[in-house]
Amino acid sequence: MTKEAAQKSLQDFYFLLFTFGSGLFYFCFYLASITFALVMTVIFVGIPLLASVLRTTHTFVQYERIQTKVYTDISIEPILPRTKSGEDKWIEAKETILNSNNWRAIFWLMQKFFIGVISLICAVILYVAPLVFIVTPLLFQYLEIYLLGVTVNSWKESICVMIAGGILSWIRTCIGNSLVQIIGKYTISMFKAIKG
DSSP, X not given: OOHHHHHHHHHHHHHHHHHHHHHHHHHHHHHHHHHHHHHHGGGTSHHHHHHHHHHHHHHHHHHHHHHHHHXXXXXXXXXXXXXXXOOOHHHXXXXXXXXXXXXXXXXXXXXXXXXXXXXXXXXXXXXXXXXXXXXXXXXXXXSOEEETTEXXXXXXXXXXXXXXXXXXXXXXXXXXXXXXXXXXXXXXXXXXXXXX
């Protein structure tokens, strides 16, 4: 594997981990903050709080655009921020809450959690497991290694696991970058949906 290919593989691995991390953050942040804001609307504190939460969508969507550009080299036109009208704060809050683009952005950002879980699983299977499998012949003498309920305690078994690691490494080179590009296309779809 060349130096450039190794760097690209490491970059793809980072992107899959970032996808999981950001998806988990969006899901927890919006679930907790919207629920709290809706509960607090009883005493009217929740309305400006909900509007503030909805205003964060622009920042997070732009972050997704930048991450996609950095890791996948896919360029996406930015969504321009809404200019403040200078009206009454309650009218601005109402406009923000009734703006369907904000709710669409939240839907797409929260949905990224499920894509992130798949990304984490793929990162472990395609990037971490092959390394562990390849070094199994060096480790089985010192550690108890179990793979799919089978104990790896002989050279024959460890060599078979090492070969499986080599096969997984080859699969990673074939589909690793494609997986990252698919996630990049998800961001494109998100931007199209938000723009309407």
